[in-house]
Amino acid sequence: MFKNLITTLSLCLLLFSCINHDPYGTKGLSKLSPEEVMEITLNNLGKESKRPVYRFHSGKVASLDSLSKYDPLKWGYDYYANMDDEIQVIVLRKPTREDTLFQRKLMVAIKQKLRPKVELIDIDCNDxxxxxxxxxxxxxxxxxxxxxxxxxxxxxxxxxxxxxxxxxxxxxxxxxxxxxxxxxxxxxxxxxxxxxxxxxxxxxxxxxxxxxxxxxxxxxxxxxxxxxxxxxxxxxxxxxxxxxxxxxxxxxxxxxxxxxxxxxxxxxxxxxxxxxxxxx
CATH class of the missing domain: 1.25.40 (Serine Threonine Protein Phosphatase 5, Tetratricopeptide repeat)
Structure with a gap:
């Protein structure tokens, strides 16, 4: 009985260790640099893709409904992508100054790409x-x-x-x-x-x-x-x-x-x- 208890505890510790070492579900994924985030995000605008999983720093999943209540600049973001450059997990944490600057830059770039292109109109240069x-x-x-x-x-x-x-x-x-x-x-x-x-x-x-x-x-x-x-x-x-x-x-x-x-x-x-x- 004592041996069974030890075995059970060992399995629990092993399971906890596995979970604890991958709290965000990012095993096998690569953390992206800001430049990579910008490139991948802009390239995938308008394309159908699976939504990434958002997680708080604690590891808890963050629903899109809960996130929509906050200013996007409230958070700092760590982006993780698979081998196909698809962003799978986004971890939310306390923002740094650099996070805020990058997020602003990303939002401007997205807005610019989604906005229709200017088509020139005829102009009377004398008027x-x-x-x-x-x-x-x-x-x-x-x-x-x-x-x-x-x-x-x-x-x-x-x-x-x-x-x-x-x-x-x-x-x-x-x-x-x-x-x-x-x-x-x-x-x-x-x-x-x-x-x-x-x-x-x-x-x-x-x-x-x-x-x-x-x-x-x-x-x-x-x-x-x-x-x-x-x-x-x-x-x-x-x-x-x-x-x-x-x-x-x-x-x-x-x-x-x-x-x-x-x-x-x-x-x-x-x-x-x-x-x-x-x-x-």
């Missing part, structure tokens, strides 16, 4: 001042509402991209300062690819004196954030899920940031960040 005035009005009305209408955003983007492609970057002489600023504003709020594509046009406009240098600085910061690079001028502010506070997105050479800001007409960081409740 774009009126079109830009209408775009500015629609943009202001849309962003003042409780929920942004994506169809209006896309309509405005289509018109501005068509202007840039068919007529080039308009000048202040052609459309006024508000017109030039409107083109910048729509592209600044568009998907990352548009900022990258048309950035050189805005730089040339600034050299002509048609656009403020500080707008170029803010767009450059946004482009750097899009690509996961440090910003230069400190204009991009993010929410840190782990601390529950706003903070300055990663900054290159922080000691000299105010010198760079002064050169492009931006106020000192200490003044700028106060509106976000940040002490600098």
């Amino acid at each position: 774009i001042d009126k079109m830009l005035a209408r775009i500015l009005f629609m943009n202001q009305e849309n962003r003042a509402s409780a929920k942004i209408d994506e169809s209006i955003e896309f309509e405005n983007l289509t018109k501005v991209v068509s202007i840039l492609e068919n007529c080039g970057m308009p000048t202040v002489e052609e459309v006024g300062q508000n017109g030039v600023n409107t083109v910048w504003l729509i592209i600044q709020h568009a998907d990352p690819s548009y900022r990258t594509k048309y950035f050189s046009m805005f730089v040339e406009a600034a050299k002509r004196g048609d656009l403020q240098q500080r707008k170029i600085a803010v767009m450059e910061d946004r482009i750097n954030q899009d690509s996961g690079e440090p910003q230069l001028y400190g204009s991009q502010i993010i929410f840190n899920e782990s601390t529950g506070k706003m903070e300055v997105y990663t900054l290159q050479d922080p000691k000299n940031v105010n010198l760079r800001r002064a050169k492009v007409g931006l106020e000192p960081m200490e003044v700028y960040v106060k509106q976000f409740g940040i002490d600098y």
Whole structure:
């Protein structure tokens, strides 16, 4: 009887050991790097595939219903895939700052890929001042509402991209300062690819004196954030899920940031960040 008890205990310990060594069900799977997660996720958008199993750090399965109640940025994620690059298990844990930055980048990339591509429309290049005035009005009305209408955003983007492609970057002489600023504003709020594509046009406009240098600085910061690079001028502010506070997105050479800001007409960081409740 004592021997049977020992055997039973040994089997229980062995079973517990097996379970304990694979609490997430990831045996035989590979943990993915952020770059691999990005590539696999974007490649599989729109394809039918088995949903991965979500597990809390404790190993308990997390239902999709329970997860839908939370902001996706509340968590950090570890992704595990099989040999066919199919994500099988996603482990949820406390997020790091890097997790939050990557998750934002992933969400933007998904949104960009799912959004319909802009198809150019015919533009009368001699009448774009009126079109830009209408775009500015629609943009202001849309962003003042409780929920942004994506169809209006896309309509405005289509018109501005068509202007840039068919007529080039308009000048202040052609459309006024508000017109030039409107083109910048729509592209600044568009998907990352548009900022990258048309950035050189805005730089040339600034050299002509048609656009403020500080707008170029803010767009450059946004482009750097899009690509996961440090910003230069400190204009991009993010929410840190782990601390529950706003903070300055990663900054290159922080000691000299105010010198760079002064050169492009931006106020000192200490003044700028106060509106976000940040002490600098």
